[in-house]
Amino acid sequence: MSCLADPRFASPPPGPHRLGHMEFQLPPPPASHMLGSPDIIANSSHDSSFLQTLSGPHDELAGGHGGPQMMSGAGPFPHGPFGPGMPHPGPPFGHRLGFPPGMPCGPRLGLPLPPPPFLDFYGMPGGLDGNYRKKRKACGKCVPCQRKDNCGTCLNCVNRAKGKQICIHRKCDALKKKASKFDKDDDKDDRSNGHKSPFSERDGMRPPQMMPFGDGLMPGMPDREGMPPHMMGLPPHMMPPHPGMLGPIPPAWENGPGGPPHGLPPHGPPHGGPGGPGGPGPLDHGPPSFYPPPSEMMPFDENSPHHPAFMPNGPHGPGPLSSSHDSSSPQPQNPSNNSGLTPMGNHEDQQNQPMIHPHMTHLPHLSAPFFPGPGGDMPLPPISMVSSLPHSSLPLPLPMMSHPPMGMAPLPTSQPDSIPQSMQNGGPGLLKPITTSSTAITTSSHLPVPTPMPTATSTGPVKPNTSLNNSPESGSRCSISPRDSGYDSNEVVKTEL
DNA sequence: GAGAACGTCTCA
DNA sequence: TGAGACGTTCTC
Ligand SMILES: [Zn+2]
Ligand SMILES: [Zn+2]
Numbered sequence: 001m002s003c004l005a006d007p008r009f010a011s012p013p014p015g016p017h018r019l020g021h022m023e024f025q026l027p028p029p030p031a032s033h034m035l036g037s038p039d040i041i042a043n044s045s046h047d048s049s050f051l052q053t054l055s056g057p058h059d060e061l062a063g064g065h066g067g068p069q070m071m072s073g074a075g076p077f078p079h080g081p082f083g084p085g086m087p088h089p090g091p092p093f094g095h096r097l098g099f100p101p102g103m104p105c106g107p108r109l110g111l112p113l114p115p116p117p118f119l120d121f122y123g124m125p126g127g128l129d130g131n132y133r134k135k136r137k138a139c140g141k142c143v144p145c146q147r148k149d150n151c152g153t154c155l156n157c158v159n160r161a162k163g164k165q166i167c168i169h170r171k172c173d174a175l176k177k178k179a180s181k182f183d184k185d186d187d188k189d190d191r192s193n194g195h196k197s198p199f200s201e202r203d204g205m206r207p208p209q210m211m212p213f214g215d216g217l218m219p220g221m222p223d224r225e226g227m228p229p230h231m232m233g234l235p236p237h238m239m240p241p242h243p244g245m246l247g248p249i250p251p252a253w254e255n256g257p258g259g260p261p262h263g264l265p266p267h268g269p270p271h272g273g274p275g276g277p278g279g280p281g282p283l284d285h286g287p288p289s290f291y292p293p294p295s296e297m298m299p300f301d302e303n304s305p306h307h308p309a310f311m312p313n314g315p316h317g318p319g320p321l322s323s324s325h326d327s328s329s330p331q332p333q334n335p336s337n338n339s340g341l342t343p344m345g346n347h348e349d350q351q352n353q354p355m356i357h358p359h360m361t362h363l364p365h366l367s368a369p370f371f372p373g374p375g376g377d378m379p380l381p382p383i384s385m386v387s388s389l390p391h392s393s394l395p396l397p398l399p400m401m402s403h404p405p406m407g408m409a410p411l412p413t414s415q416p417d418s419i420p421q422s423m424q425n426g427g428p429g430l431l432k433p434i435t436t437s438s439t440a441i442t443t444s445s446h447l448p449v450p451t452p453m454p455t456a457t458s459t460g461p462v463k464p465n466t467s468l469n470n471s472p473e474s475g476s477r478c479s480i481s482p483r484d485s486g487y488d489s490n491e492v493v494k495t496e497l
Numbered sequence: 498g499a500g501a502a503c504g505t506c507t508c509a
Numbered sequence: 510t511g512a513g514a515c516g517t518t519c520t521c
Binding site for chain 1: 512515516517518519
């Protein structure tokens with residue numbers, strides 16, 4: 001497959017674009033030799049090879065001398081780039097590329113717009129900050145780096161013409177080792193029994209190692225040592241302050257306490273998330289993970305099946321889909337914080353709520369949203385079940401609606417008549433993914449009548465039958481923050497009826 | 498544009 | 510699994 005042929009990789013041309021029901025303008029492509037810049041995406045010779053790398057038997061990362069894969073990489077991920085159900089870091093939703101986190105921007109404030117979204121398939125920044133380099137650089141500090149002269153006798157020196165390698169005695173120590181120990185672990189655990197760790201079970205699950213860190217790509221950046229692989233692709237400012245954290249820094253953390261006004265998420269997918277024009281992407285399975293308190297954090301160990309990262313529903317035990325709904329099991333309080341504020345800036349009672357409004361439970365395809373889990377996508381139980389479950393049973397917080405849209409009376413949470421029996425039994429029900437894309441959120445928060453939801457396989461534009469309402473009076477907390485989307489939805493986001 | 502050398506691929 | 514070849518990136 002050619003990236004050029006894949007719209008997910010193709011660089012969007014300048015001009016108006018429509019993603020879902022949103023419209024925005026893309027300026028001409030940024031300058032070259034930036035990550036994700038068109039020349040890299042389109043012209044890199046690795047474009048033809050990374051798929052092979054991701055899917056083939058090779059594992060250069062695990063090899064002895066290979067460096068990290070830093071090329072922008074993605075592949076035909078049938079279950080998403082992190083494989084079925086693996087915790088996905090999610091995109092740096094709405095991060096202002098080129099803007100420091102939390103920096104106010106946007107037309108409403110009369111402040112400059114950030115660069116438009118130019119994210120790769122993973123939602124990773126396209127390198128608009130220009131700090132990305134594809135090749136690591138010698139540290140210049142280690143002993144070999146201090147050496148100025150080639151020995152002239154080593155293999156690399158002798159074979160310089162063909163080998164194109166630096167003198168073996170001058171080879172930087174940092175460049176000799178792989179960028180991340182996870183690569184080594186990855187190598188270690190996955191071949192002994194023929195099964196790779198969850199993070200390497202598919203090569204395609206390997207997170208993109210495209211962001212420079214303290215391994216030579218970006219001087220001064222934190223090292224990714226000890227970091228779960230699914231976070232290693234995150235931009236530095238999204239890195240958690242603790243390696244045990246399983247996701248990027250929640251936006252509310254970045255923006256400080258309080259979050260954005262009206263409970264709007266401080267960041268939202270600038271263009272509907274990674275789903276993009278090709279339909280919801282693998283990141284649309286759910287919002288970024290939530291974060292246990294430091295006391296519950298543990299250093300990531302992919303070899304440990306007990307690490308929360310491998311628990312489908314977090315460290316508090318089986319989720320609502322578990323065969324045993326043990327009511328006696330602990331029901332810890334929301335571990336994300338003790339301030340009553342969720343990472344999204346909403347109050348706690350709004351957290352851990354299904355993103356589907358109770359009104360929507362009569363929509364079969366909305367009643368069984370997916371949640372990722374190690375075993376694959378897993379449907380949620382019906383709303384009536386979810387609402388009666390302990391918060392901790394939910395695999396992920398869903399800082400979505402807990403109240404009906406303005407003007408709509410709440411319905412009882414239990415609507416057995418509208419719920420298929422199979423689902424009431426906790427069965428698989430209808431396995432329709434629900435996305436957290438802005439479109440889906442907006443749709444679910446405003447729809448008074450059933451409307452087809454975008455699915456993971458849908459390719460056409462999403463057509464919600466309602467308008468995006470950013471009014472603080474709307475009662476919706478599901479809209480994209482204009483500030484964070486980078487685009488004033490009143491100005492550039494147009495409703496597609 | 499040339500040279501250096503990093504990263505990836507192929508093969509034994 | 511390591512060595513070698515080579516494409517590509519990066520610096521000057
Ligand atoms: Zn030498
Ligand atoms: Zn060095």
